[in-house]
Amino acid sequence: MNCKKAPLLNSKCELSPSSQHQTKSRRRNSTNSWWILEFSVNAAGAILFYQRTEMDDELASPGVLCSLSTEELLTKIQEWGLDVTEAEAQRFRDNEVDGDTVDCGLTETMVAYLFQGSFKKQVKFNQFVSRMKESSVTLTLQTVSPEDWQPSTSSTSISNENTLRLPASFEIPRFSKNLQLKLDNKEPCHKNPRDRHTIIRVLYEAVAQYTMYPTNSEYVQAVKTLVMKYPFLKDREGNGYGPCVQGEDLLSIDAHLKVLQCQYQKMQPDTMVVHNRMQQTFAWRQKEIADGMPVEDVLKKYPFLGMPTGLCNELGWIQPTTGNVSQRFREGLSCVAAKVIGLTRGKTPLYQLYLDARKEALTDDLPDLDTRAALLFLPYVFKEKLDLFVILGEVHPKNPYPTVQLLHEDWKPVFSRSAPNIVKLDGSEVCRSSCIFEGIISSFCLYFVFNLAYPKHLKNTLIFLQKYIVKIDEGEDRPLPITVTRQINLLY
8 A cells, every 4th residue: 555644743632432443452551551552544645643541530430420419510510610600500409400310411402491591601511511421532643654654563453453342251340339339239220211221321332342333142242241240130021131232233223213214104004013123123222312312313213202102112111010001091090080180179270171071071981081180180289380291382381391282272172082282302392192191191201211300390290190100110219208198198
C-alpha cells in the first residue's frame, strides 16, 4: 500500500468507547493502568496512531450517577458549573429527580421543564449527563511516517480484532452501588423492571467490550455466568436464561423489524406473527429504551407499540405475572367501584354527570359504566387532580408524563362506551383508543414500557392501581404512604 505523508497532528479530542473501524493493541503501562494503542488510515493515506488513556473514572462511572440522591445530584450539577436556582432545584425535588432517574433517561421535554426558559442550561445539563454516563477518553493523535510503520504488528492487530470473541473466563462486572447491594443480599432484582433493565444493559455493555456482534451462544454464555454468580436470578420458566437475553443480533433484529413493518402496512395484520416478532425483539427494544431512545423513534421503529394491545403485551412481558392487563383492571375495579363512587360524592362536578349518564344507560351497561366512573374518580379519592391525567379537547398536556386527551370538548361522553381519545407521552402521540377505559390502561402501561417514575401529582393513584388493581409487586419493602394506606382501608 502506498502511504502519502500527511500533516502532523498534535491535538486532543474525546471519543466514545464504542468507536469502531480502528485496530487496537492493548497493553499495560508502568503505572498499571490501561492504555490502548490504536491506528487507522486517514484520508491522505497516512497511518495514525492513537494513545488512549482513561480519565476521571470516578466521574465517568455509570454506577456513581445511579447512586446519587436528589441533593447529591444538584451538588454535582453545580460543581459542573451549572448555576441552579432555588426554583429549579425545587422542581428536581418535587419530581424526585435523582441520579437513578437521570440514568434511566430524561426526555427533552422533561429537561425543558426542569430548566424553564433557559436553552443554555438545558444544553449544559445534557452535556453534564453525557459526561456522567460515558467513560470519555483523551486521545493524542500523531501522524507516523510509513518508514516507522511496522506492517507485521498491524496485521497481527487486525487479526486479533477480527477474531476477538467472548473469553471462556468472562467476568460479570460490578453494578451500581444500590443494585450491587441488592444482588449481594440475594434480592430478586430481575422482578423489578428498572433493575432488570439495568442488569441487561450492563451485561450487554460488558459483552460489547469483546465483540459488537455477539452470537446467540455468547449471549447465553454471558447470562449463564451471571446466573452462576447469582443463582436466585434464574427464571423458573424455560432454561432460566432466555428472559434476560433473547440471543438476537443486529441482523436478526433487522429481519424481525422488516416483518413488523410489512405487517403494519396490511389492512389486517397477522396477529400471531406480530405477537411473536414483538416478543423476539422485546429485550433488544427495552435496552434501546433504557439507553434513551426518544419516544418518537421507538414508535417509528416498533409501530405496533403505538396500539393499546401492543402496550398491554409489552407490560405482560415486563411483568409476566400480570396476565391479561385489561381483565385485571376490570376485575380489580369492580370490587371497589361502589366505594370509590361513594367517596367521590360531592367532591367533583363529574359526579353529577355520572348520575345523569347512569339514568340514560341500559341496565346491562351499568356495571361497565360504574367501572369507568371508578377509574376516573380514583384521583379524587387520593386527593390528586384528574385534569393532570385526563384532559379535554386540543389543550396541550401540562406535563411530559402519560396523558389521556379526550377528543370531545366536554366531559359528558366520558362515561359512555364511546369516548375517543389520544394517549400522549412527552408531547408525542402514542396511540388512539375508542373509550376512556382503554386510554387510561394504555397510559398506565407506558410507565412500565418506558421505565418512568410516577409523577408526584398522580403517585398515590398509580401506586394503588399497580399494587391493588393490577397486582404488580416489584419486591420493594418501602411502606406505602399514609394517605394511600388510609384510603385503601376505606375501600376494602
